[in-house]
Amino acid sequence: MQKLTTGALMRFAKNSSSGEQPILQVLNIKLMDSKPVSESSMTASQHKKTQRYRLILSDGKHFLPSCVLTVQLNDLVTNGQLQEYSIIRLDRYLRSDLKGQTAKMILQILQITILDIATHRIGNPISLLTADLNEDNTLTTSTTKDVLQPKVTNSIFKHPIAPINKELPVLPPPSSSTITITNIDSIKNNRLFKIETLNPFQNRWTIRVRVANKTPIRTYLNGDGRLFNCNFIDETSEIRATGFGDDCDRLEPILIVGNIYYITQAQIKYANKQFNTFNNDFEMTFNNETIIERCLDNISSIPMQRLHFIPINQIQNIETNSFIDVIGIVMSINDIIHGKSKQNKDYTKRDILILDRTGQITVTLWYRIAENFQSSTIRAVIMLKGVCVKDFNGERTLSVLASTQLQIDPDLSIAHELRKWYLEEGMNIDMIDLTIQSNKHENIPWKTFSQVAEYELNMSSIVNSEIFRIKAVCTFVRHDPVYKACTRFDCKKKLQDNNDGTYYCSKCDLNYEDFKLLYMTSILLSDSTGYQWVSFFEKESEILFGCPSEQFPYGKSKDDEDKAYQKLMSICGQEKMFLIRVKLNHYNNHDRLQFTCVGIESIDARLMCRLYLEDIGRMSCILLD
DNA sequence: CCCCCCCC
Numbered sequence: 001m002q003k004l005t006t007g008a009l010m011r012f013a014k015n016s017s018s019g020e021q022p023i024l025q026v027l028n029i030k031l032m033d034s035k036p037v038s039e040s041s042m043t044a045s046q047h048k049k050t051q052r053y054r055l056i057l058s059d060g061k062h063f064l065p066s067c068v069l070t071v072q073l074n075d076l077v078t079n080g081q082l083q084e085y086s087i088i089r090l091d092r093y094l095r096s097d098l099k100g101q102t103a104k105m106i107l108q109i110l111q112i113t114i115l116d117i118a119t120h121r122i123g124n125p126i127s128l129l130t131a132d133l134n135e136d137n138t139l140t141t142s143t144t145k146d147v148l149q150p151k152v153t154n155s156i157f158k159h160p161i162a163p164i165n166k167e168l169p170v171l172p173p174p175s176s177s178t179i180t181i182t183n184i185d186s187i188k189n190n191r192l193f194k195i196e197t198l199n200p201f202q203n204r205w206t207i208r209v210r211v212a213n214k215t216p217i218r219t220y221l222n223g224d225g226r227l228f229n230c231n232f233i234d235e236t237s238e239i240r241a242t243g244f245g246d247d248c249d250r251l252e253p254i255l256i257v258g259n260i261y262y263i264t265q266a267q268i269k270y271a272n273k274q275f276n277t278f279n280n281d282f283e284m285t286f287n288n289e290t291i292i293e294r295c296l297d298n299i300s301s302i303p304m305q306r307l308h309f310i311p312i313n314q315i316q317n318i319e320t321n322s323f324i325d326v327i328g329i330v331m332s333i334n335d336i337i338h339g340k341s342k343q344n345k346d347y348t349k350r351d352i353l354i355l356d357r358t359g360q361i362t363v364t365l366w367y368r369i370a371e372n373f374q375s376s377t378i379r380a381v382i383m384l385k386g387v388c389v390k391d392f393n394g395e396r397t398l399s400v401l402a403s404t405q406l407q408i409d410p411d412l413s414i415a416h417e418l419r420k421w422y423l424e425e426g427m428n429i430d431m432i433d434l435t436i437q438s439n440k441h442e443n444i445p446w447k448t449f450s451q452v453a454e455y456e457l458n459m460s461s462i463v464n465s466e467i468f469r470i471k472a473v474c475t476f477v478r479h480d481p482v483y484k485a486c487t488r489f490d491c492k493k494k495l496q497d498n499n500d501g502t503y504y505c506s507k508c509d510l511n512y513e514d515f516k517l518l519y520m521t522s523i524l525l526s527d528s529t530g531y532q533w534v535s536f537f538e539k540e541s542e543i544l545f546g547c548p549s550e551q552f553p554y555g556k557s558k559d560d561e562d563k564a565y566q567k568l569m570s571i572c573g574q575e576k577m578f579l580i581r582v583k584l585n586h587y588n589n590h591d592r593l594q595f596t597c598v599g600i601e602s603i604d605a606r607l608m609c610r611l612y613l614e615d616i617g618r619m620s621c622i623l624l625d
Numbered sequence: 626c627c628c629c630c631c632c633c
Binding site: 218220221222225227229242244245272274275276285337339340341342343345346347349351364366367388392399400401402403404491492493507 | 626627628629630631632633
């Protein structure tokens with residue numbers, strides 16, 4: 001059993017920056033109230049990300065009831081690794097005291113190592129909050145204490161929030177509202193903090209950061225105000241900042257993308273992860289006390305951008321609705337589509353296709369970004385920072401949101417390399433080869449319908465969607481497997497017959513005289529263990545019916561109906577290997593599973609042998625157990 | 626205090 005670092009919490013209370021990595025025991029874990037986010041519109045997984053755990057940590061002598069776990073470590077609690085009586089080593093943590101009436105010393109837990117778990121509480125610790133701070137503590141180094149600890153008063157609550165070097169100029173009091181950059185001492189002499197260490201409980205900090213991106217000032221309707229956003233980066237992290245109202249006029253012109261600034265006296269608050277695409281729990285709001293001063297030295301340790309590009313073929317493994325950085329070549333630019341959403345809202349969108357060495361993916365642009373996208377960007381390099389990962393019928397797509405940073409031909413070495421690769425090799429590669437390269441259908445579990453039925457019993461386990469492979473027979477087909485679709489490129493919306501030779505597309509909000517036939521049908525698939533209705537769309541239906549959708553007999557004549565019947569009958573009895581995606585849909589206030597065929601393979605004897613042998617292997621393991 | 630990010 002690990003020994004606890006007795007006295008560590010007292011040393012922490014006296015000097016939060018001792019750099020110690022104490023071994024402590026968890027006495028209790030509790031879920032705190034969620035942060036203010038619009039709860040109703042959140043999905044379960046989003047909600048999970050905003051939950052915070054409060055821990056009581058003990059060093060055997062004292063315990064501190066106000067320890068907050070960073071949300072990145074929530075999984076340790078939810079998956080049961082971190083429990084009551086766990087013994088942990090605090091690897092990275094922060095003192096971030098809460099001010100005001102409920103003044104409180106907060107220990108922010110940023111990184112831990114779980115060492116062990118005990119069966120009981122070790123020692124007989126008393127609360128640090130009621131302990132006498134002046135008791136002797138031999139391990140506290142006197143040097144750091146002298147510099148960083150102004151004075152020990154009778155209450156630990158009155159300690160300064162962050163260590164401040166007393167020799168340096170003190171910032172003006174927060175009450176002043178007429179501060180300008182000229183009438184104060186330069187803030188660049190302040191002790192510098194890194195973005196990584198900023199949190200809402202510190203009130204005195206100065207950071208030195210580069211402006212990575214800035215939005216124009218825009219107005220918003222509900223609230224009738226205006227705002228701008230910018231993104232700051234330093235060596236450690238990134239943070240989004242917002243200025244409202246008068247702060248726009250004062251600060252927006254000062255901040256220029258690429259320049260470095262000292263910033264102090266802005267509010268740090270919890271980021272609403274639903275909208276903030278940044279890898280930071282917090283965000284910054286400027287106020288009338290915020291001071292921004294240009295740093296004229298080019299600090300080369302601060303990068304120009306913080307980017308982590310995901311190769312396109314790996315996007316399939318990324319959770320939908322998460323935000324990533326992607327770089328690729330613009331391969332095609334579709335026409336703009338004007339449509340109406342389900343909420344009866346007009347939208348404008350444009351799809352483009354981008355390519356890198358590993359694969360290609362569709363990127364959807366919206367509104368002004370869609371309208372302004374230049375056709376000349378074809379074959380240019382496009383960089384997307386904070387682009388949203390979406391799922392459409394099992395295929396991943398990307399959606400460029402207003403907060404996404406989009407740059408054409410960025411001056412980055414990776415962009416130059418990509419362009420060089422494209423000119424020398426990429427443009428000669430057959431796109432179909434690339435699609436195959438993405439090997440997205442490997443390692444898909446093979447199931448029978450008796451196993452598929454288990455999805456119904458455990459719906460909530462399907463986070464986004466799952467794919468399985470099944471050998472099955474087409475048993476029954478719904479009539480009318482084709483529908484009249486909007487001919488506008490990429491629209492495919494089912495048209496309403498006006499019965500006057502014209503058709504109405506609710507998506508385009510226009511009447512058309514023409515239509516195209518597209519497949520959309522349900523087929524009852526079965527094997528020896530069960531059955532399931534599965535939706536089939538264009539590509540997969542064409543394989544089964546053996547003709548393109550526009551050739552499917554559609555007329556009302558006896559001849560056409562006979563031919564259609566023949567077609568329907570022709571697929572009954574066909575046995576194939578189907579790739580099926582199962583997705584959880586919320587429909588009319590209840591959950592149901594939706595099965596869609598996303599691929600058809602002929603039954604290959606070698607593949608079947610391999611699958612059977614794998615199953616036999618698994619069964620013999622079970623028998624031997 | 627924003628936070629719209631929509632479509633098949």
